[in-house]
Amino acid sequence: CFLSALDEVKPAFGVHEEDLHDCIKGGILKYSPKIDHIMERVRRALEQTQSSEKFNFSSLLLYGPAGSGKTALAAYLGLESKFPFIRIITADEMIGMSESAKVQFIDNTFRDAYKSPLNVLIVDDIEALIDFVPIGPRFSPVILRALMSRLKKSPPDGHRLIVLATSSNYELLKSLDILNCFNDEILINNLTSLQELYGVMELAPFGRDSSERKEIISKLKAAYGSEKINVSIKKVLFNIDTAKFGKNPADEFVQLMVEGHH
Amino acid sequence: CFLSALDEVKPAFGVHEEDLHDCIKGGILKYSPKIDHIMERVRRALEQTQSSEKFNFSSLLLYGPAGSGKTALAAYLGLESKFPFIRIITADEMIGMSESAKVQFIDNTFRDAYKSPLNVLIVDDIEALIDFVPIGPRFSPVILRALMSRLKKSPPDGHRLIVLATSSNYELLKSLDILNCFNDEILINNLTSLQELYGVMELAPFGRDSSERKEIISKLKAAYGSEKINVSIKKVLFNIDTAKFGKNPADEFVQLMVEGHH
Amino acid sequence: CFLSALDEVKPAFGVHEEDLHDCIKGGILKYSPKIDHIMERVRRALEQTQSSEKFNFSSLLLYGPAGSGKTALAAYLGLESKFPFIRIITADEMIGMSESAKVQFIDNTFRDAYKSPLNVLIVDDIEALIDFVPIGPRFSPVILRALMSRLKKSPPDGHRLIVLATSSNYELLKSLDILNCFNDEILINNLTSLQELYGVMELAPFGRDSSERKEIISKLKAAYGSEKINVSIKKVLFNIDTAKFGKNPADEFVQLMVEGHH
Amino acid sequence: CFLSALDEVKPAFGVHEEDLHDCIKGGILKYSPKIDHIMERVRRALEQTQSSEKFNFSSLLLYGPAGSGKTALAAYLGLESKFPFIRIITADEMIGMSESAKVQFIDNTFRDAYKSPLNVLIVDDIEALIDFVPIGPRFSPVILRALMSRLKKSPPDGHRLIVLATSSNYELLKSLDILNCFNDEILINNLTSLQELYGVMELAPFGRDSSERKEIISKLKAAYGSEKINVSIKKVLFNIDTAKFGKNPADEFVQLMVEGHH
Amino acid sequence: CFLSALDEVKPAFGVHEEDLHDCIKGGILKYSPKIDHIMERVRRALEQTQSSEKFNFSSLLLYGPAGSGKTALAAYLGLESKFPFIRIITADEMIGMSESAKVQFIDNTFRDAYKSPLNVLIVDDIEALIDFVPIGPRFSPVILRALMSRLKKSPPDGHRLIVLATSSNYELLKSLDILNCFNDEILINNLTSLQELYGVMELAPFGRDSSERKEIISKLKAAYGSEKINVSIKKVLFNIDTAKFGKNPADEFVQLMVEGHH
Amino acid sequence: CFLSALDEVKPAFGVHEEDLHDCIKGGILKYSPKIDHIMERVRRALEQTQSSEKFNFSSLLLYGPAGSGKTALAAYLGLESKFPFIRIITADEMIGMSESAKVQFIDNTFRDAYKSPLNVLIVDDIEALIDFVPIGPRFSPVILRALMSRLKKSPPDGHRLIVLATSSNYELLKSLDILNCFNDEILINNLTSLQELYGVMELAPFGRDSSERKEIISKLKAAYGSEKINVSIKKVLFNIDTAKFGKNPADEFVQLMVEGHH
Ligand SMILES: Nc1ncnc2c1ncn2[C@@H]1O[C@H](COP(=O)(O)OP(=O)(O)OP(=O)(O)O)[C@@H](O)[C@H]1O
Ligand SMILES: Nc1ncnc2c1ncn2[C@@H]1O[C@H](COP(=O)(O)OP(=O)(O)OP(=O)(O)O)[C@@H](O)[C@H]1O
Ligand SMILES: Nc1ncnc2c1ncn2[C@@H]1O[C@H](COP(=O)(O)OP(=O)(O)OP(=O)(O)O)[C@@H](O)[C@H]1O
Ligand SMILES: Nc1ncnc2c1ncn2[C@@H]1O[C@H](COP(=O)(O)OP(=O)(O)OP(=O)(O)O)[C@@H](O)[C@H]1O
Ligand SMILES: Nc1ncnc2c1ncn2[C@@H]1O[C@H](COP(=O)(O)OP(=O)(O)OP(=O)(O)O)[C@@H](O)[C@H]1O
Ligand SMILES: Nc1ncnc2c1ncn2[C@@H]1O[C@H](COP(=O)(O)OP(=O)(O)OP(=O)(O)O)[C@@H](O)[C@H]1O
Ligand SMILES: [Mg+2]
Ligand SMILES: [Mg+2]
Ligand SMILES: [Mg+2]
Ligand SMILES: [Mg+2]
Ligand SMILES: [Mg+2]
Ligand SMILES: [Mg+2]
Secondary structure (H helix, E strand, O other): OOOHHHHOOOOOOOEOHHHHHHOOOOOOOOOOHHHHHHHHHHHHHHHHHHHOOOOOEEEEEEEOOOOOOHHHHHHHHHHHHOOOEEEEEOHHHHOOOOHHHHHHHHHHHHHHOOOOOEEEEEEOOHHHHOOOEOOOOEOOHHHHHHHHHHHOOOOOOOOEEEEEEEEOOHHHHHHOOOHHHOOEEEEOOOEEEHHHHHHHHHHOOOOOOHHHHHHHHHHHHHHHOOOEEEEOHHHHHHHHHHHOOOOOHHHHHHHHHHHOOO | OOOHHHHOOOOOOOEOHHHHHHOOOOOOOOOOHHHHHHHHHHHHHHHHHHHOOOOOEEEEEEEOOOOOOHHHHHHHHHHHHOOOEEEEEOHHHHOOOOHHHHHHHHHHHHHHOOOOOEEEEEEOOHHHHOOOEOOOOEOOHHHHHHHHHHHOOOOOOOOEEEEEEEEOOHHHHHHOOOHHHOOEEEEOOOEEEHHHHHHHHHHOOOOOOHHHHHHHHHHHHHHHOOOEEEEOHHHHHHHHHHHOOOOOHHHHHHHHHHHOOO | OOOHHHHOOOOOOOEOHHHHHHOOOOOOOOOOHHHHHHHHHHHHHHHHHHHOOOOOEEEEEEEOOOOOOHHHHHHHHHHHHOOOEEEEEOHHHHOOOOHHHHHHHHHHHHHHOOOOOEEEEEEOOHHHHOOOEOOOOEOOHHHHHHHHHHHOOOOOOOOEEEEEEEEOOHHHHHHOOOHHHOOEEEEOOOEEEHHHHHHHHHHOOOOOOHHHHHHHHHHHHHHHOOOEEEEOHHHHHHHHHHHOOOOOHHHHHHHHHHHOOO | OOOHHHHOOOOOOOEOHHHHHHOOOOOOOOOOHHHHHHHHHHHHHHHHHHHOOOOOEEEEEEEOOOOOOHHHHHHHHHHHHOOOEEEEEOHHHHOOOOHHHHHHHHHHHHHHOOOOOEEEEEEOOHHHHOOOEOOOOEOOHHHHHHHHHHHOOOOOOOOEEEEEEEEOOHHHHHHOOOHHHOOEEEEOOOEEEHHHHHHHHHHOOOOOOHHHHHHHHHHHHHHHOOOEEEEOHHHHHHHHHHHOOOOOHHHHHHHHHHHOOO | OOOHHHHOOOOOOOEOHHHHHHOOOOOOOOOOHHHHHHHHHHHHHHHHHHHOOOOOEEEEEEEOOOOOOHHHHHHHHHHHHOOOEEEEEOHHHHOOOOHHHHHHHHHHHHHHOOOOOEEEEEEOOHHHHOOOEOOOOEOOHHHHHHHHHHHOOOOOOOOEEEEEEEEOOHHHHHHOOOHHHOOEEEEOOOEEEHHHHHHHHHHOOOOOOHHHHHHHHHHHHHHHOOOEEEEOHHHHHHHHHHHOOOOOHHHHHHHHHHHOOO | OOOHHHHOOOOOOOEOHHHHHHOOOOOOOOOOHHHHHHHHHHHHHHHHHHHOOOOOEEEEEEEOOOOOOHHHHHHHHHHHHOOOEEEEEOHHHHOOOOHHHHHHHHHHHHHHOOOOOEEEEEEOOHHHHOOOEOOOOEOOHHHHHHHHHHHOOOOOOOOEEEEEEEEOOHHHHHHOOOHHHOOEEEEOOOEEEHHHHHHHHHHOOOOOOHHHHHHHHHHHHHHHOOOEEEEOHHHHHHHHHHHOOOOOHHHHHHHHHHHOOO
């Protein structure tokens, strides 16, 4: 076969644990029941991939705003699956490669993900992988098309694969007509209420005690004029860290949250 | 002759059965008489190709929405023809090739398809083959033009060829002015009514018995507020499979069908 | 001279009869007096090219809708001329070549067409030669300019050349400002009336006898609601062939003509 | 100096008479006093180039519609000058060259045109040289810029050069902001009246005698409904030639002139 | 690992003091309390990078109009930090490199910035680094994406890095969707009042004494008709220098400030 | 250092007198006091560059319509400065180079301009250097960015450099956002009144005596209907030269000035 030479690359079984743990350095805080619902849905797909009689392939899209935890959740659930092959494709591995080398790299990783009986492949940040830039817009149609082909292609018999792809630009994927490459789409949202923020502070933990946390919440409510917020978990965790370097961490935190609020 | 070196590639007779069977893993369920009508029309063209005194070449377009079964039907009818040469050109075989290598690959496959007395060539997913992306839009004019040349060119005397091309973007083909490359155009549509969905459940089969199936249908009718649906056979079969992993498969199926309904 | 190396290619005198006969497999049916008028006009130009004291070069444009018979007529009249050198340039000979190789190929063929005292060169389907695609639009400006240069350039003294170019996009040629490269423009139109269709059936022949043909015509008139039609001779001949595989060819033909009618 | 290697090309003195005579195969018919006016103006520039104490360089633009005689007049007046170096740059010499080879070729020809004490360089059909195509529009900015640099650059001391450039798209040159590269602009127009056409017929000559010519003119006046015409000298001469192959050349000529009239 | 060869470049520890001092040749004049506020904010981030238990990476954006002092402040605070590795990436180091060499160069500098325990990397003038030009607009999507990947990527454990990026086009960064690559955004503004200008004159120093300075200010107030100004510190310092070459430096300065005022 | 190989090019001290004198073949006629004002302003900058304690670098923009004398003035004032290194970068030196070779060439010339203690570098016709063409518009962003980097970069300590850049498209430079690369902008305008034209005639000299010159002026005033004109010094000097070849030079000159007047 034409491309058989490519198959002769050295087998790549195993799990790149380090790469994956890097993605969940901030842990997975269950600051709201929505986190459990997300996990359920991904786990059901993992189970189907493992046991279905009809389908040996499934691809999921995790989408949501920047910093909402898409990559962390994909990595966490991938590791939890205990599948023998778990790998992540990220743009930063491909910096400096030519467009065709990137296509080759992505394609090879997919082919590696056909080698074990049970495989998880995380396709992280589709926009970054296709070199998308909103002005123009510009992106690599060739990488995109290669991804689309792979996202619709089952592995050979005897092999099972689940792809977890992440993206922070749902509208783009729609315009690119690639949503039909996925069997399911799961929204990973930002923190949307002060109650969820309270949950994060409890679990981080941040604030001397629950009364300080409540005070923080009531100050923020006053500042925002509402219970509703829209901040990423990543930003919250960074602000908590910054605040610790202030004289009065609680006040510092409130100030940082208010400054960054648009 | 200028390109004669290309003809010296090793003969490629025979049928790539495996590739073709991969396309019909979900079988061909005759969930509606429309499936038979489609098949009739393709078979007539196969017969004409085989026996016409005037024309040793014919090209058909199978078009319709994503997942409607275009590729599966083309593969099924190709295999059924028992022509000695049956081959499929798909984008995923060409991942990583340069544009000119892709043109070469497509052209060589067409030339291979002139070698046996009776040949079927499936040109699968034209948009993917020309690296089409709707934003821009972008695509390879060179691959497109090569395809167009081949789609209008009869094989040499003593050889007969039918091309079955698939596409999910009819309007695009129109704008690209390539519809006149085809001798016939056949629509492969989605499931359009709950009755057709009932047909699929019976044949899959799904549901303990016909009364459970009827219940499912009536629940969906309530949810949709109509008999009319617009779901691909591919999606239905995947939902049936997912549902089986739920506690109550029938309910799970209803829920999946309702969630995915826009 | 700078490009002299190019002239050393082996002499290419003679007529590529096979290529040219391939273009008129469907014959030239004189289904209407307009066919004679077209032929007259081309023949006058051939005579002028052969005998003019002032001009040893002439270029004609044959334009009209897809399948109207442009290529067939050019090939037929070229062969009929009995000029010692008759050659056709088509896009499918150049599939897989780089843009610059295409320019070279076209240019070399023109140079070959200067070698005999009397030469016919058919430049078939200008849009295909310049890799034109209406979306964008995209095309090769370099190939276009090379063609334009050659379409305005007389052969050296002692040599005479007539170019017969075909195109199905007159408006494009106008926008590209290349119409002034031609000494004459001849429209090759579709069948425009049921009477012309009757002529084709008689000559094909199709229909058991003239009464069956008349019946067909009257059925079509009823279906179309008019005497006027707009179908290509190529499509009509294919439908006639398809119809022969139906149980009742006459009815089958009517149905095919009605279906394909927009 | 950086580019000195380029200067070592073999000297290229002399006049390429053949190339230049090819451009005036149809002669220079003085069918109207305007032809003399044009010639005067070019001759004045030739004289200035030859004798000026201040300027050893001058560049003229000859512009006007397709076929109006720009190239013929430039070639004629160039030859008439008897300057020791007279050369023409045309697009057809550069077919098949890469963009950078074209730049090199043009630049080298200019450098050659610095080698004799008195030089004429005809830069024929600027649009063709820069590969201009109106759709887009597309053209080579690199060739254009190279031309512009050369069109503003005096030869070294002791050398004198006049450039005669032709173009049929004055508005384009304006948009490209290159008109200020020229010291003078001269319009070469089409035939604009039946009287001028009469002049051409007399000089060609065409028509048995002056009474036949007058008859032709009066028929055309009737057909056009006006004395005004707008036809190129090139077209008129071709029609005269074609007409000679008709049974009645005068009538044939009238018909050709009327058909081609928009 | 795929890119491991890149890591074998010679270690690049240390501080490029000279490059950094070049950026602060005009000193850092504290002409307004806003300068201190800016410095505070950058210093807090430096402290967090050095001591945080959770985050070993932080990236700051310094943005503001041309000449406002972004590069100077970044260089000054970088040097002040005494981190063992302090480096600046500027466009002028990369002049003449191909796009891919630029990506490689940037990436290598980031990798170098992972080698010491504490690292400062100044990414100077993002627009220049990505070859941004507002007409089009044009820029290198590939360099941009490489930067974005690096601006979101923590160094390996045991290494800490703070990135100080500068830009004078905040709206562009917003449109490019790269603001979420930064943990904090700090505005470095122009001089906005005559009072700040007075501060600069005192510190430069410029003007014989405070009464001359006051006179200058009052003349400018009269000329501008307002206390508000919008001039860069860079322009002010250059004007002061130019003025010294005039006969009456104070008047010359006023004139220069008024001329350059739009 | 990465680019050190480039520094090893042979030292290039000295003044390219010939190139510079070529630019002022028409002399510098002080036809109006504005010429002195321009010279003053450039001389002040030259002095500052030579003696400033703070700044060892300055860049000036000379802008104005085509032929107004920008290049001539830059060359004249450069030569007058007697700086040991004076060089001009022009587009015609770079004809035939690739884009990257052009960048290299420009960059090397700048580096050469750092080698002497006192350097003048004329960057002539920015539009030509960046291959700007108004249709599109098209230009080389890479050359532009390289220029911008160099136009903002001081030479190493111990070296002083003044850049004199010319452009005839101020609005373009504004749109390209490169005006802030310059420390001063000086308008070099066309002749704007008949009085200035009189000045030129006196200095050229042209006209037998002052009464003939006055007659010319009064004829022109009548023809233009105004004292105001807008002609370049270059055009005026060329017309004077052409007129000398007429029978009555004075009348010929009036006619040429009126013809070229829009
Ligand atoms: N419940 C949670 N879900 C996801 N991430 C969490 C959760 N709790 C804490 N985190 C931490 O929050 C951070 C989320 O960042 P992450 O990079 O995964 O977001 P992202 O959505 O992938 O961002 P981007 O759009 O920039 O790729 C991680 O450090 C993660 O460990
Ligand atoms: N009657 C049927 N017609 C077609 N496919 C059927 C039918 N019944 C079941 N199937 C199954 O449904 C699936 C249809 O998917 P297929 O890939 O052929 O769709 P498609 O239209 O080619 O999709 P795409 O637009 O993504 O290329 C196949 O797995 C096929 O086996
Ligand atoms: N009178 C006729 N004129 C032209 N072709 C005819 C005529 N009668 C029969 N034919 C047949 O009709 C067919 C016309 O097809 P042809 O490829 O020449 O059309 P075309 O206009 O070149 O199409 P395209 O636009 O696709 O290039 C040929 O097979 C030809 O033999
Ligand atoms: N008075 C004349 N002026 C110019 N050409 C004339 C004249 N009389 C006869 N001719 C002939 O007319 C023809 C003019 O064609 P020519 O190619 O020079 O036109 P052109 O303007 O250069 O056309 P194009 O725009 O296509 O380049 C030549 O064959 C020339 O010999
Ligand atoms: N308080 C200050 N802040 C910043 N720069 C100052 C200050 N006081 C004096 N300067 C001097 O002002 C100049 C500021 O120029 P600098 O190049 O840093 O500006 P910039 O904002 O980076 O400009 P650009 O947008 O062109 O990159 C430097 O020479 C610096 O030494
Ligand atoms: N006072 C003057 N200032 C400038 N040039 C003068 C003056 N007097 C005479 N000249 C002559 O006028 C000509 C001006 O042409 P120059 O090429 O310098 O113009 P330019 O503005 O650079 O044109 P372009 O926009 O085409 O580059 C030169 O030949 C110069 O010697
Ligand atoms: Mg992520
Ligand atoms: Mg398909
Ligand atoms: Mg044809
Ligand atoms: Mg011409
Ligand atoms: Mg800066
Ligand atoms: Mg100039």
